[in-house]
Amino acid sequence: MTEGHKKIIAENRKARHDYFIEDTYEAGLVLKGTEVKSLRIGRANLKDSYGKITNGEVFVHQIHIGAYPFAYYDNHNPLRVRKLLLNKREIKKLYGKVN
Numbered sequence: 001m002t003e004g005h006k007k008i009i010a011e012n013r014k015a016r017h018d019y020f021i022e023d024t025y026e027a028g029l030v031l032k033g034t035e036v037k038s039l040r041i042g043r044a045n046l047k048d049s050y051g052k053i054t055n056g057e058v059f060v061h062q063i064h065i066g067a068y069p070f071a072y073y074d075n076h077n078p079l080r081v082r083k084l085l086l087n088k089r090e091i092k093k094l095y096g097k098v099n
Contacts (some may be wrong), residue, residue, distance in 0.1 A: 010044035025094075028085030029060070032076045033069040043068075051084060053095050058084040 007090070009073035015021070038044070052061045059081050067075045086094075 009039050009042070010046050012046035012049070014047065022097075025086060025090055027058075027090075030083040030085065031065075034071045034074065034076045035065050037071075038068045038076075040066050041068075051094075053091065053098065056088070056091060058086055058091055058094070060084055 032096075045064040045066075047064075049060055049062045051058050053059075059079055060083075062079060063082060064078050065076070066078055
């Protein structure tokens with residue numbers, strides 16, 4: 001996809017309403033194959049999700065990515081903890097703000 005045509009797969013609009021967002025970050029997310037396919041068909045829910053810094057890495061908890069309907073036996077856990085892919089500089093900045 002070109003830079004101007006990125007598709008937003010999931011957005012937590014309620015968080016923008018309930019909280020003051022000081023900074024925003026663009027991060028990757030470590031996913032399994034069926035999670036990617038589920039996201040492409042719009043099966044994600046960010047409500048009640050949060051990030052946690054552990055051992056210099058950021059993990060996001062409570063993101064619900066629904067099961068891929070066409071996978072038989074090798075489907076993923078919808079609420080598993082997923083790693084966010086951020087630069088070390090961004091992680092240090094977040095750690096400084098949280099602690």
